[in-house]
Amino acid sequence: MSARLPSWAWVTGLTTGAIAVVAVLAVQADGGAKPTAATSRPSPSATADAKPSAKPEEKKPVAVPAGSGTxxxxxxxLDQKRVWLVDASDTPRRTFTxxxxxxxxxxxxxxxxxxxEATTGxxxxxxxxxxxxxxxxxxxxAFSNAVDGSSPPPPAPGTPTGGIRVSKDDGRALWTFGTAGTPVRVVE
Structure with missing residues (x-):
């Protein structure tokens, strides 16, 4: 159902992305240091292959939503504000808010x-x-992450922003996993 956008639409989108909060969620493969963030920061990632978390609720991986494809x-x-990276055998390799x-x-x-690779939000x-x-x-x-690892500030009232921002580590992992042409399934 996706249609190919003309080049001017991409340029407009990139410009809008630079003006709007480009909040790209990304998954990172390595376990670097996490920045200290405000209480609005999503909880740490729960993954199938991640190090155990200190919080009991984070030890149990969150199941991939039913009806999300194969x-x-x-x-x-959308409702969970969560992303999963699922491999070819339908095994979730990483999930994060x-x-x-x-x-x-x-x-x-x-x-x-x-x-x-990079721009200014x-x-x-x-x-x-x-x-x-x-x-x-x-x-x-689009998915993205802040270079400094910060969470995005609330957008100005009435400002349309399409960026889905993720933590720095999750952004790196998402970038590695999500090559051009990788399917993305959006569910409620």
Whole structure:
């Protein structure tokens, strides 16, 4: 169902992404230090192969949502504000919470299109690992992470933002997993 966007739409989207909070969620393969964040920060990642967490509720992996497809894919659950990286055998390899923007993609199937290594978000924060996969109401939707590992500030009232920001470690892992053409399944 995804349509190919003309180049001007990508340029407009990248510009909008630089103006809007590019909140790209990314999964990182290594276990680097996590930044200290405000209480609005998502909880630490729960993964099938991660180090155990100090919190009991984080030790149990969160199940991939039913109806999210099969095979190697990225699953994004809107209501849970959570992403899963699922391998070809339908095994979740990593899951983590995200900070969504103000514009959410509709539930459905997408693919990773353009990938940008780094830019500046509308909040003035340098972001990296930007992976575009949808567009809605003229706003491109993408995963990314802040270079400094910070969580995004609340967007200005009425500002449409399509960035889904993730932690720095999760962003690195997502960037490695989500090559161009990787399926993305968005569920409620």
């Amino acid at each position: 095979g190697r894919r990225i699953v994004y659950a 995200v900070w969504p923007g103000t514009v959410s993609p509709d539930p459905g199937s997408y693919t990773i299109g353009a990938r940008t 509308s909040d003035g924060v340098e972001v990296e690992h930007i992976m575009y996969f949808a567009a809605k109401s003229g706003v491109n939707v």
